[in-house]
Structures are given as C-alpha cells and as structure tokens.
Amino acid sequence: MGQIAAPITTARLADPMNSTRPMGRILVVEDDPAVQKALRRLFETDGYTVEVQSNGRSALESFQAAPPAVVILDLRLPKLSGSDVCKEIKALAPSLPIVVLSATSDVSDKVLLLELGADDYVTKPFSPRELLARVRAALRHTSRTAHINLVSFDGISVDFKKMEVQRDGKVVVLTAQEFKTLQFLVQNADRVIGRDELLNEVWGYQNYPSTRTVDNHILKLRQKLERDPASPVHFRTVHGMGYKFVR
C-alpha cells in the first residue's frame, strides 16, 4: 500500500472549479486503520466531510442514519462482505455513487462489479490523486441534474457553461467567486438567502470567511451588473436576513 502513504497532494482549495456546491459527506468503509487514516486525511484535505466505518454492518447502519454523497467501499470487510454492502446500498439508493476499492486486480471479474452495481472501481494500490479524481467525477455526474446553461433578464445574460456574463451585449468580467455567488443566487431566485447559507453553499465548508466577505461580493455584483448600483433592483438586501435575487 505504498502509494497511499505517499505525500498527499498539495492542499487543494476546497472547490474543484466547476462546481458551486459545497463538498459532500463521504462514507468510507474500510477495515485497515492505516488506510482509514490515509483516506480520511486525503478527503478532508480536499474539503469533504468524512465518516469512517470499519465493518459492513456498521456501515449500513451509518448509511441509513445519514446517507452520504458518495460511498467508498473496500471489498474485504469483516462482518458483512463488501459485495453485500454494495448491493444493499444500491437497493436503498440506486443513484448514489459507490466507488469500490479492491485489494488486488484478482477480482478481475467484471461480472462481479457489474452485479454489485458499483459505479466505479479502483484497485489497490491506487494513487490518491486518482481516487480523488474518481470521487469528484462521481459527484459531478450525480449532481448535474436540472442544469440550466443560460439565464437572462433585464439586458443581462448569464451563461453558466461559458461562465460568461453580458450586460446589454457587452461582456462583463466576473471573478470566479463572484460568478459562483451569482450562480447560486440566480438558481435560488426570489428566495431570501442568509449570509450563512451563502457561505455554506458558495464558499463551502473548508474556508469559512467572515460574513463581511459576502457583502463585498454582493457589492461587486451590484457594481458590475445593476444599472444603478446605488439602488439595486436585482440584488436586494433583506435587512436582518440576508439577500434575495429577483429578476
């Protein structure tokens, strides 16, 4: 298991670019304490919340108590075999991605994998980067439901795919964070959103700056997008509550 012990990837920033979601919870089902520790560190460094279970039974219990966003499952498990856990979970939540860790490639039977309903598969020894990449990919796929590419209102158009905003036909340059904020607001139009919620949803659990930061970003959005930033129409503040975006 050399590679797992390898130096962890450079502490990446919470958000792997193309998502505005907070990182999710990960359920790691693994009996080897060393691997547990390594995985925990790996994912926590990347901004996920990690829960570890050492055996199949407790994993299923934990799963039912609070379903995570992804499950990482070792096939060799005490109490209840990995395959059974996998099947159980798939029965309960078919769309929840499961990444299987297998000790060797001797499980080389594709049948097994397919039958299990696992979504992805990594053989040990695996590289931290690869596992991370697969988890990210898994998350990306499931959360891509109902994705809008383009919204426009009042001469402003927001293209989520190109990450481009135009006002009256002219491109307005937004920074990454500004864009993410905008995206979240637009996707939650008409709803009052507290600073805390924005912080959670846009900034993620990793870095939790002061609430002033939110104000600043709203400010910038108003300056860049409102016709009269002094009396904002779209980015409204709801005193004592937060902000609300209306078209």
Added chain:
Amino acid sequence: MGQIAAPITTARLADPMNSTRPMGRILVVEDDPAVQKALRRLFETDGYTVEVQSNGRSALESFQAAPPAVVILDLRLPKLSGSDVCKEIKALAPSLPIVVLSATSDVSDKVLLLELGADDYVTKPFSPRELLARVRAALRHTSRTAHINLVSFDGISVDFKKMEVQRDGKVVVLTAQEFKTLQFLVQNADRVIGRDELLNEVWGYQNYPSTRTVDNHILKLRQKLERDPASPVHFRTVHGMGYKFVR
C-alpha cells in the same frame, strides 16, 4: 510512429443534460450470461434499449435487421470471433461506433483493435461508470463530431483525421498529448474547462498527473499556436476556474 500511437479516441465529457435525450438502442454482443444480465441492467438503468446477442453470427443478423446506435462487443465469442464481427460491422456501417470489451490489456489487442476499426475499448476490470461514459461518448461522437475532421480559425487549421496542425500554411508539430489537449479544447470551444476535467478527459484515470502538467501543455499550445503567446487569444485562462478555448 510517435504521435499516432495515442489511444484511438479521446475520452469526452459526459453530457450534462442527457436526461431528455432519446437514448438509442444498444446491441450487446457477449456470451457470458452473467455479464449479459449485468450489462443489460446497467444500460437499461441509464435509459437505453438493450438487445443482447450471444454469438457472432446472430449478432450480425440482428445488426442487419435493425442497426443499433452503438455496439458493445466482447472479443471472445463463439461461432464467429469478435474481430470478425467488428470488421463486418465496420464494413457495413463505418461510422457506427463500436466499443470493444477486451479480456486483457494486452498490447497486441490494442493494435488489433485499431486495425479492426473499433472506436473504443475497455479492458478487463472496468468500472461500470467508465463503460457508460464511453458509450455516451461514442454516441455523442457520431452525432456531433463524426464528420468534423477539420477546424480552422485565425490562420490555424486542425485536421483531426490526419492529426496535423498548420499555422499560416506551415505545419506545426504537436506531440500526442498536446494534440489530444487541443482536440478536447476545440471540441468544447467556448466552455470553461477545469484542470480536473481536462485531466479526466484527456489524460484519463490511469495516470493522473499534477495539475501543473495541464498548465504546461497549455503553455506549449500557446507557444506553438498563438500569434502572441504572451497574450493568448484562443487559449484563455479563466482564473480560478481553468481554461477556455475560443476561436
């Protein structure tokens, strides 16, 4: 040979909004009943219509009776070898994508595949997600990029078929990796693409280098193709997000 030794296809991004698309029919040619069952379930879950054939002969018959959108082909087959089936199909319908399931990652297989005209292949312990992704990619490939062999802009022309790039009439030599990166970018023009996504789609999972590597390749592309590499026009960086190719 050098550059063309690269994998037959470049993996592609799964389409974000495939939920409403009319997914096609898939012809699965596979003799192991267990795998048959698993594959059927996998694809039907994803919305495809699946037809299964257990041997080469019946596969060809079925194929002629009603051509599917994609063929998934196991190489080890009774009656008629997978390679023959592949050749036959390619002879009848050159543009129809075929994804081959190969038992081993034997190199000779890959060469063989190229000769056969398969569009993609998946080697033995494969993950369902991966297979699904490849099928989706194959479908998109034919529907979108199949006929586009050549793209040109700003005095630069990219010939995907010949794997050749020219700038102002002069051939520019790109390495395999550079070319693949270029190809992915061009095929996803105008969209912001994160380093992670590039890593996934261009580099693949098996070797997952540092994100720095992506920067380097972009750098090279800029040096080789941009008129003024210092202020790139086509290979734009989107700070905090990734890169975006625009013509």
Added chain:
DNA sequence: AAAAATTTGTCAAACCTTTGCCACCGCGCT
C-alpha cells in the same frame, strides 16, 4: 423623536492562491 444598537455599504491595504514559466528528472525509443 432622539438616542442607542444593530446591520449593511464601501474602500483600500494585507494576505493568500493561482498561474506562467523554466529547469530538471525519468522513461521509452533509436
């Protein structure tokens, strides 16, 4: 109705990340 308390707007400096670029290492091919 004024004062006090709380919340929000605004700005620029401080701080931290990300990117561009380069030199270097290693592996496979001749």
Added chain:
DNA sequence: AGCGCGGTGGCAAAGGTTTGACAAATTTTT
C-alpha cells in the same frame, strides 16, 4: 548513450479574496 516527450517542483508575478475600519442606513429602545 542520446533524444524527445511527459511530468514535477519551485519561484516570481499576477490576480483575487478577505479583513478591518468607518460611514450610512435601519431598527429598536428610551
């Protein structure tokens, strides 16, 4: 051994984000 390509790590520069202070606005208390 030499070459070329792909990958790594480091450094400086570029660019963004966060903070903290204070003004302005709003609500709550006297």
